[in-house]
Amino acid sequence: MTDAPETAAEDRDELEGLYGATDAVVREVKKGIAETKPDVVTALIEPLHAADMADLFEHLTPDERDILVTLVGADLDPEFFTHLDETVREDVIEVLDTERLAEVVNELETDDAVDLIEGLDASEQVELLNAVAPAERALYEEALRYPEDSAGRLMDREAATVPSYWNIGQTIDYMRSDADLPSNFYDIYIVGPTYRPVGLVPVSRLLRTERPVGIGDIMDTELKLIPATMDQEDVAFLFRQYGLVSAPVVDDHGRLVGVITVDDVVDVIEEEHQEDMLKLGGVSEDDFYDAVIDTTRSRFSWLLINLGTAILASMVIALFDAAIDQVVALAVLMPIVASMGGNAGTQTLTVAVRALAVKELTPTNAMRIVGKETLVGGINGVLFAALMGFVAWFWFESVQIGGVIAAAMVINLFVAGLAGTMIPLTLDRFGIDPAVASSVVLTTLTDVVGFLSFLGLAALVLL
Amino acid sequence: MTDAPETAAEDRDELEGLYGATDAVVREVKKGIAETKPDVVTALIEPLHAADMADLFEHLTPDERDILVTLVGADLDPEFFTHLDETVREDVIEVLDTERLAEVVNELETDDAVDLIEGLDASEQVELLNAVAPAERALYEEALRYPEDSAGRLMDREAATVPSYWNIGQTIDYMRSDADLPSNFYDIYIVGPTYRPVGLVPVSRLLRTERPVGIGDIMDTELKLIPATMDQEDVAFLFRQYGLVSAPVVDDHGRLVGVITVDDVVDVIEEEHQEDMLKLGGVSEDDFYDAVIDTTRSRFSWLLINLGTAILASMVIALFDAAIDQVVALAVLMPIVASMGGNAGTQTLTVAVRALAVKELTPTNAMRIVGKETLVGGINGVLFAALMGFVAWFWFESVQIGGVIAAAMVINLFVAGLAGTMIPLTLDRFGIDPAVASSVVLTTLTDVVGFLSFLGLAALVLL
Numbered sequence: 001m002t003d004a005p006e007t008a009a010e011d012r013d014e015l016e017g018l019y020g021a022t023d024a025v026v027r028e029v030k031k032g033i034a035e036t037k038p039d040v041v042t043a044l045i046e047p048l049h050a051a052d053m054a055d056l057f058e059h060l061t062p063d064e065r066d067i068l069v070t071l072v073g074a075d076l077d078p079e080f081f082t083h084l085d086e087t088v089r090e091d092v093i094e095v096l097d098t099e100r101l102a103e104v105v106n107e108l109e110t111d112d113a114v115d116l117i118e119g120l121d122a123s124e125q126v127e128l129l130n131a132v133a134p135a136e137r138a139l140y141e142e143a144l145r146y147p148e149d150s151a152g153r154l155m156d157r158e159a160a161t162v163p164s165y166w167n168i169g170q171t172i173d174y175m176r177s178d179a180d181l182p183s184n185f186y187d188i189y190i191v192g193p194t195y196r197p198v199g200l201v202p203v204s205r206l207l208r209t210e211r212p213v214g215i216g217d218i219m220d221t222e223l224k225l226i227p228a229t230m231d232q233e234d235v236a237f238l239f240r241q242y243g244l245v246s247a248p249v250v251d252d253h254g255r256l257v258g259v260i261t262v263d264d265v266v267d268v269i270e271e272e273h274q275e276d277m278l279k280l281g282g283v284s285e286d287d288f289y290d291a292v293i294d295t296t297r298s299r300f301s302w303l304l305i306n307l308g309t310a311i312l313a314s315m316v317i318a319l320f321d322a323a324i325d326q327v328v329a330l331a332v333l334m335p336i337v338a339s340m341g342g343n344a345g346t347q348t349l350t351v352a353v354r355a356l357a358v359k360e361l362t363p364t365n366a367m368r369i370v371g372k373e374t375l376v377g378g379i380n381g382v383l384f385a386a387l388m389g390f391v392a393w394f395w396f397e398s399v400q401i402g403g404v405i406a407a408a409m410v411i412n413l414f415v416a417g418l419a420g421t422m423i424p425l426t427l428d429r430f431g432i433d434p435a436v437a438s439s440v441v442l443t444t445l446t447d448v449v450g451f452l453s454f455l456g457l458a459a460l461v462l463l
Numbered sequence: 464m465t466d467a468p469e470t471a472a473e474d475r476d477e478l479e480g481l482y483g484a485t486d487a488v489v490r491e492v493k494k495g496i497a498e499t500k501p502d503v504v505t506a507l508i509e510p511l512h513a514a515d516m517a518d519l520f521e522h523l524t525p526d527e528r529d530i531l532v533t534l535v536g537a538d539l540d541p542e543f544f545t546h547l548d549e550t551v552r553e554d555v556i557e558v559l560d561t562e563r564l565a566e567v568v569n570e571l572e573t574d575d576a577v578d579l580i581e582g583l584d585a586s587e588q589v590e591l592l593n594a595v596a597p598a599e600r601a602l603y604e605e606a607l608r609y610p611e612d613s614a615g616r617l618m619d620r621e622a623a624t625v626p627s628y629w630n631i632g633q634t635i636d637y638m639r640s641d642a643d644l645p646s647n648f649y650d651i652y653i654v655g656p657t658y659r660p661v662g663l664v665p666v667s668r669l670l671r672t673e674r675p676v677g678i679g680d681i682m683d684t685e686l687k688l689i690p691a692t693m694d695q696e697d698v699a700f701l702f703r704q705y706g707l708v709s710a711p712v713v714d715d716h717g718r719l720v721g722v723i724t725v726d727d728v729v730d731v732i733e734e735e736h737q738e739d740m741l742k743l744g745g746v747s748e749d750d751f752y753d754a755v756i757d758t759t760r761s762r763f764s765w766l767l768i769n770l771g772t773a774i775l776a777s778m779v780i781a782l783f784d785a786a787i788d789q790v791v792a793l794a795v796l797m798p799i800v801a802s803m804g805g806n807a808g809t810q811t812l813t814v815a816v817r818a819l820a821v822k823e824l825t826p827t828n829a830m831r832i833v834g835k836e837t838l839v840g841g842i843n844g845v846l847f848a849a850l851m852g853f854v855a856w857f858w859f860e861s862v863q864i865g866g867v868i869a870a871a872m873v874i875n876l877f878v879a880g881l882a883g884t885m886i887p888l889t890l891d892r893f894g895i896d897p898a899v900a901s902s903v904v905l906t907t908l909t910d911v912v913g914f915l916s917f918l919g920l921a922a923l924v925l926l
Contacts, residue, residue, distance in 0.1 A: 015697060015700075015701075018687050018688075018689075018701060019700075019701070019704070023825050023826050023827045026825075026827045027827055030827070049704075049705060051704050051705055051706075052704070055704075055823075058823065059825070059827050059828050061831070160667070172670060175667075175670050175671050176670075176671050176672070176673060181667075181671070182667075184665050184667050184668070185667045186649055186666075186667070186708070202647050203649075203666040203667050203670055204623070204638075204644075204645075204647050204648045204649070204666050205647070206670065207635060207638050207639075207666055207669065207670060208638045208639050208644070209639070210639060224481050225481075226481075234478060237478075237482075238478075238481060238482070239729070240729055240730075240733060241482070241514050241515075241518075242512060242514055243514075243726040243729075245649070245708070245725065245726070262708065262725050262726075262729070263706040263708070263725075265729075266702070266703055266706075266725070266728075266729060266732065267703075269729065269732055269733065269736075270703060270732065270821075273732075273736040273740070274817055274821075276740065277736070277739065277740050277743070277813060277817055278813055278814065278817065280740070280743070280744070280813070281743070281809050281810055281812065281813025281814070282806060282809060282810045282813070283810050283813055283814055286814075286817075287814065288814055288817075288818050288823060288824075288832075292835055292838050292839055292842070295835070295839045296839045296842045296843055299807070299810050299839060299843060300843055300846065302806070302810065303803065303806060303807055303810075303843060303847060306802065306803065306806045307799070307803060307847060307850070307851065310798065310799040310802040310803060311799060311854065313798060313799075313802075314795050314796060314798060314799055317794060317795045317798070318795045321791045321792075321794075321795065324787070324791050324794045325788075325791045328784045328787050328788045328794075329784075330794075331780060331784070331787045331791075331793075331794035331797075332777050332780045332781045332784065333777060334794075334798075335773065335776060335777060335780070335798060335801070335910070336770070336773040336774060336776075336777055338798070339769065339773040339776075339906075339910075340766065340769065340770060340773060343745060343765070343766055343769045344762070344766055346744050346745060347744055347745045347746050347762050347765065347766075349744065350740060350741055350743070350744025350745070350746055351741065351744070351746055351749075351750065351751055354737055354740055354741065354749075354751075355751050358733075358737075360518075360521065360751060361751075362486050362489075362522070363486050364486045364489045364490055364493070364522050365522050368524070369751075372755055372758070375755050376755055376758050376759045376762060379755070379759045380759055380762060380763055380766060383763065384766060384767075384770060387770065388770065391774065443802075447798070447802075
């Protein structure tokens with residue numbers, strides 16, 4: 001982005017008329033609830049899209065939510081539940097009885113229904129599954145047998161399929177007659193006798209072809225067949241890489257069991273990115289709508305680890321208490337070396353973690369990137385060494401102190417560049433998510449190396 | 464994600480056969496180039512999808528790229544250029560002559576062509592535009608008049624449109640006869656006499672409707688009309704919010720000027736997320752493929768700002784050099800308070816920046832979130848105060864030092880929670896991108912407050 005980012009207020013102006021859950025609407029609804037005016041509230045929310053209704057709910061306090069669910073619960077669009085944040089959804093679902101929830105689930109597409117069911121706890125799941133029709137129940141139970149976050153959970157079980165010996169006319173007539181197709185689809189799959197996909201035809205191509213042409217003659221045969229057990233992150237990668245709008249999902253025998261569409265993948269991309277970003281910031285999961293106590297608990301463990309590493313760094317300082325006792329300037333300057341190492345390392349780390357996530361950083365270019373980042377760190381180390389060396393020299397009127405901080409700066413920024421790439425690569429090699437663990441390992445290292453090199457050199461040179 | 468993340472190697476196994484530019488292929492190609500075996504190289508890259516070819520190029524060194532372009536430049540799929548990273552694309556384009564580049568541009572969809580042209584520098588743009596056909600040239604120049612990163616740059620100029628008085632039969636016959644339609648489309652737009660969109664019909668619905676039915680009878684009339692000047696970030700928001708697959712773009716007079724499709728939006732979502740993540744890590748733009756010198760320069764300015772803030776924090780320490788001189792334990796413990804504040808603040812900050820980016824944090828819930836985060840910070844502050852207070856007490860055998868660090872911890876974690884939300888909200892209010900500037904402001908504050916509260920209290924209590 002080269003242009004200046006917009007404020008939230010400008011953003012809202014531009015979205016005027018295109019987005020339903022504006023701040024004005026949220027405020028009016030809150031007022032209506034506070035003043036117990038159900039007619040006003042109903043009139044306000046009546047025109048809202050299901051996704052906007054979900055945003056509205058997310059902006060209410062838990063009490064306001066309960067009142068609103070009681071008021072409009074029976075009229076809520078089933079789609080509404082698919083758009084809700086998981087924490088808020090739990091709150092809303094608690095107010096509904098099982099029968100109403102079963103109705104909601106029945107009206108959803110299978111993938112959305114499964115998404116809703118998997119968020120419930122075990123006993124609620126059993127209760128709900130008992131309340132839905134047996135045929136649907138079997139479908140959901142089958143879907144829930146696939147691993148969490150797999151293609152099998154993400155896919156819709158309905159697919160538009162035709163045999164390869166049909167022509168366009170037959171295909172169109174079938175599409176017009178059969179009610180059991182998905183409500184909307186972008187590709188038609190051509191399947192062999194054992195229901196193995198052999199090709200696809202985008203609907204717009206079908207539409208533009210004359211009736212007598214054979215469907216096998218216009219189909220694309222280069223299919224990306226997605227195994228039902230594939231992780232959703234890899235599914236998202238394939239959609240991005242090949243600009244897919246839909247993709248067939250197959251079982252172990254290569255038989256078509258469902259279809260994943262791009263709208264679900266957009267949600268996955270969003271989710272995965274947010275996870276990576278939050279993890280890098282030391283937040284284990286999205287707790288934006290969580291209660292204070294849950295948020296405090298989830299943040300605590302990360303801070304505890306950081307306390308441990310901070311104490312470790314302090315123990316390094318304690319090794320040199322004699323030096324600090326003699327030259328108090330060392331205590332003043334030492335955080336600068338650690339801080340610069342941490343920042344330079346974080347830059348490198350962020351680039352490396354992102355590149356790993358989008359599969360740009362792989363074994364064939366890993367060493368080249370490590371070399372480059374170490375060189376970048378080293379060069380910036382020399383530049384900042386010169387700068388900080390002069391600052392310290394004039395500040396404390398000591399050329400030795402200037403020299404010591406300069407040398408420590410070069411060492412720490414060089415280490416930061418090297419570690420900023422090596423740490424995520426190594427964690428990834430051992431199957432540890434680099435987004436979670438990299439930053440704590442890195443800052444521990446840059447703190448320890450920063451204090452050790454600066455105070456150690458000072459002890460050698462000054463005492 | 465609850466399951467353990469996979470290593471890059473496991474990932475690759477799962478993508479076996481679905482992804483072309485595997486490490487094995489990259490290694491073989493590099494070997495083929497090194498051993499000057501053009502036949503081997505051509506055979507290896509022949510089956511690659513354009514997107515995989517782009518990945519392959521990104522994994523080569525600049526010299527290898529030049530050799531490969533010279534070898535296969537004339538056969539490169541025009542799509543290949545749309546998938547290349549911008550830095551690598553500049554390298555590749557430099558090797559091609561203008562005529563070949565004009566051919567490439569002619570074969571691309573208008574949105575992709577514009578994307579390629581806007582990456583060139585001014586003189587190259589002029590040269591290229593002179594080499595393409597006048598009709599195309601006018602199209603591109605018009606597109607380039609829209610602001611960078613706007614809907615007008617993102618849209619495809621071709622749209623499938625029909626008048627509202629047609630029936631399905633007429634529409635299908637027209638689709639079959641007209642060659643000037645986009646190569647693939649998902650929605651058909653129904654336009655009024657002045658080319659204003661009045662409705663849309665998904666192609667699968669068109670397919671499933673009998674020929675005599677009027678198109679106006681099956682169209683959706685709730686359209687999200689996107690102004691051509693809308694920022695691409697807002698476009699992406701609308702696609703995500705409403706699960707859109709395509710959307711009509713209109714000019715100031717409400718006339719249809721183009722269509723944005725979800726595949727372009729997936730790229731935008733990817734791009735915007737990466738920018739947010741990199742900015743939070745202090746990296747101004749994606750420099751993964753940049754040369755060492757460019758990367759060093761782009762990282763330098765951020766580190767310079769950080770040096771300034773680190774020196775500021777040091778000046779706070781220098782205020783208390785007399786206290787440190789008397790009690791050297793203060794120098795050992797002070798980084799712990801600052802570090803814990805920085806980490807707790809970063810957690811809050813990351814959540815807030817993300818919530819702002821996806822429009823979950825708005826004026827109507829801002830104060831509630833600030834209150835929650837301050838409370839979370841305060842509670843964790845009390846918990847860690849108790850913990851660290853005991854550690855310091857036993858470590859330095861001084862109950863006063865334990866008490867001082869405990870009090871400083873509460874203060875700094877409380878401030879971290881408050882500032883972690885207030886800083887991004889305030890920056891956003893003033894139109895400054897919170898992802899860029901928040902973290903430097905935050906860590907400066909937590910460093911200063913950490914040192915000031917700890918050393919200040921120590922000076923009061925201990926001296």
